[in-house]
Amino acid sequence: MTIMLYELAGRDAARPFSPHCWKTVMSLAHKGLEFERSAVPFTGVPEVENRFGKTVPVLRDGDKVISDSFDIALYLEETYPDRPTLFGGEGGVALSRFMEAWSASQIHTTIGGRLLLDIHAMLEPQDQAYFRESREARFGRPLEDVVEAGAERIREFGAKLEPLRLMLKRQPFIGGEGPLFADYIVFGAFQWARVCSAEELLEPDDPVSLWFDRCLDLHAGIGRSVAAAA
Template sequence: MTITLYELTGRDTERPFSPHCWKTVMALAHKGLTYERSAVPFTEVPNVENGIGKTVPVLRDGEHVVSDSFDIALYLDEAYPDRPTLFGGEGGVALSRFIEAWSATQISATIFGALLLDIHSMLEPVDQDYFRRSREARLGKSLEDVVGASPDKVKELANRLDPLRLMLKRQPFIGGDQPLFADYIVFGILQWARICSPIQLLQPDDQVTAWFERCLDLHGGVGRSVAAAA
């Protein structure tokens, strides 16, 4: 069976940037599965697989179509139990639910504003128009105003990463000696920033930087298949 991953891209279809899609890329690599990648711009997301979801990633595996990165990871562990586990059991699923909520509120929400104009610049004009209208309606202000207010918020990131930093003093991955889907959740957000913007979020001597570099090297260096923004 052919596996197809629908993932978000901008003008350059070789630079997929969605944090949620990167979770799935890492999950597929973790499982050692081969797949085809289908580039989807913002305005085409509603047309993917007859509108199965409002967002990507979407995964088609033969007759099975699954949306949402977490649901895709659960599906992969169920469909391919003979391959390396993404969760290590129900405890790992519960851990990953917490990591997803923590990273969304403490990491993604902290850096989102700083990336808006960089993301906008990566898109085709029709997608730029959609992105600006939808984000400005959600945020209640212009992209420029949000980005202008973001530097102070980004400075908060170092402290917000303290729980991860302290844990990484004891083990190389969130999953322990080896990565699990919980690692890929956090990785996806930092990879999103790495691909979209040259902004420096982490210091070179940070425990989190060392962990992120280890994640970039995983699975044949799939995380490095897209260069960092210049």
Template sequence: MTRTLYTLCGADRSRPFSPHTWKTVLSLAHKGMDHQTMPVGFTQIPVIENAATKIVPLLRDGEQLVSDSFEIALYLEKTYPDRPSLFGGEGGKGMARFIESWSLMTLHTSLVRIILMDIHDRLEPVDQAYFRTSRQARFGMSLEAVAETGIEELKTFAAKLEPLRMMLKKQPFIGGETPLFADYIVFGPLQWARIVSTKRILEPGDPVIDWFERCLDLHNGAGRCVTAA
């Protein structure tokens, strides 16, 4: 069966950076499922698979097309129940929903301000124009003005991870002794920052860094296939 994952990247097609894509990369690796990667830029997304999606990741699994990282995880869990579970049961799905909401509202909204110009600078010119127009409309200010707010965001970002730090005193992963999709949800935005930006998001010695390094090592180092910026 041909399995293709459409991923978001910049001018360097070998460096997919979308946090949502990385959730799916690790989900597929967790399930032990091979796939080929099809990198696309922002402006290519509307035309892939005959305009099947407005977002990536998009997974083609044989004849099935599934978009959205959480929906892909649910699809993999239902379609391949004989493979290692991404949720560990219905309770794990509910936990992952909460963690995704926390990650989107807390981590993503902070990190995007911190690394916004880093993302822009790694795009092809046609995607830079789209990115500038769409993000300035979203934020109601220039990219440069948003980046200025990122300076203060960087100072307070580490504190937003205190719930994870407290949990890591008791167990190595959010999933317990082994990772679940919930771990990949939080891994995604930190991998996003690692790939596009040279900014130091967390200080050395932070337990979150130790957890992140463990996640990078998972599944034969799937997260390390793209080097840090």
């Protein structure tokens, strides 16, 4: 039975942008599994799989339905142990837990506010209304003010990546010689920015940029299947 992935997209269904959904796309490709992708707008998420959850990604594999990118990765690892590993053992799971927390606190909080208007512009009108209302309630101010304030955070972004940069000077991937789910966690954040915004976050020769390019080339270039924002 075909594996189905429900992922977030805007007006153009061929441009999925959610960082969390991209983690799952890369995980499925890493495992070499065939899957179909179903684009879901923000206002359509509550209807996925008979109101299974409040967020995507959601994965259906036969009669099994799972949400949350980390839980999906754990499911894939357990269900398809004969396929390439996403974790390389318990230590890799622990590493990925750390990278999840680090990415959320250092990368998402830095670039997320900066992307709000870019994301808003990608949506259909009904989703724009939902997005503006929900995000302005979250941030406590208009989207335009959040984006303007985000400019200062972007200027500090390079310094926040120094631990990752130092690691990637010594090895090609966070997982070592090859990628693991820990790589896909951070990749998802950079892919989010790449798909939504034309703003350059890093210099092309930055070790983190070079690592991101290597990730884009993985699994027959599935990351490049969506062009960068122009």
